Amino acid sequence: MKVFGYQTFGGPEVFQEMEVDDPEITTENQVVIETLVVGLNNFERAQRAGMFGGELPIVPGRDLVGKIIKIGDNVSDFKIGDVVIAHAGPAYAEKVVTTPRHLVKKPANVTNEDAVALITPGITAYNMLTHFTQVKRGDTVLVNGASGGVGTIIVQVAKALGAYVIGVASSRNEQLLKNLGVDEIGLYDQEEVGTKFANRADVVLNAAMNGNNDALIDQAVKPDGQAATVGQSTELINKPNVKVAGVQPIAESINQLALIELAKMLAKNEIKVDIFRELPFTLQGVIDGHELLETSHAPGRIVLVR
Structure with a gap:
């Protein structure tokens, strides 16, 4: 079968088309x-650039929608022909072998593209709201990076959970925040958002690229509040009894529960994921996709379609 990977770290041009054996069921x-x-x-952009090292060659990817074509004797919840949303990999491949705990059935009224665009940012967003913090109805939730891939989903899920949502982003994304239905907006390039929302939030979620402006947590969160960040700084200096969690890999069983709930929300049109570009599942498509990732500010998700 055909896969797309690389034998050296570098820019998007390092990708190669490779032929490997089809995956087989071993258990x-x-x-x-x-x-x-x-x-x-x-993550795949950073991985390809060599930021995490690893043994080469690498075939990356963890987000795919596909059709089950083979099934083990002990699998009862899925059948051949099911179209599934899979948090599994390596995904830059024509076929993938995995286990049911990485899968959920794709709702019939959801497109393959919308489903695949939801997976990693959706799981991260849902877990930030329900695992790394516990948001409940009536909470005030401040989302830093509210216009990004994870942040836009956090806003929508938080609203579905009954929270009052403050969205923080740059002024160029003000209309996007309004379209998402945030209750208040902070524009970090036009105002001092830390002062504007000081001590307002029961929960602060920092989903900005690389966890930028973690200091906003300390400013915005109430004493005894909660916070989660994709960044590295999880220590607060001035606020008592604030629980701060750094987002990190967790059990696949928790991720599967997140994906189940997200698929339900997607089917009910409670959340929407913007797709920026659909590209072909070819070597050039992979390269073009990673070139778009290099900009770091693509306004939506990038998907490869076979």
């Missing part, structure tokens, strides 16, 4: 999925 609780659509993530 009775596995399935083989034929890939239909792949979602690209910024």
Whole structure:
């Protein structure tokens, strides 16, 4: 089968098309999925650039929607022909072998592209709201990076959970925040958002690229509040009894629960994921997709379609 990977770290041009053996079921609780659509993530850009090291060659990817074509004897919740949303990989491949705990069935009224665009940012967003913090109805939630891939989903899920949402982003994304239905807006390039929202938030969620402006947590969160950040700084100096969590990998069982709930929300039109570009599942498509990732500010998700 065909896969797209690289044998050296570098820019998008390092990708190569490779031929490898088809994946086979080796245990009775596995399935083989034929890939239909792949979602690209910024982690894969950083991985390709060599920021995390690793043994080469690497075939990246964790987000795909595909059709089950083989099934192990002990798999009961899925059948051949099911179209599934999979948090599994390596996804830059025509076929993937995985286990049911990485899968949910794709709702019939949801497109493959919308489903795949939701996976990693959606799981991160949902877990920030329900695992790393526990947002409840009536909470005031401040979202830093509210216009980004994770932040836009946090806003929508938080609203679905009954929270009052403050969105923080740059002024060029003000209309996007209004379209998302945030209750208040902070424009960090036009005003001092830390002062504007000082001590307002029960929960602060920092979803900005690389966790930029973690200091906003300390300014905006109430004493005894909660916070979660994709950044590295999880220590507060001035606020008592604030619980701060750094977003990190967690059990696949928790991710699957997140994906189940997100798929339901997507099917009910409670959340929407903007797709910036659909590209072909080809070597040039992969390269073009990673070149777009290099800009770091693509206004929506990038997907590869077979």
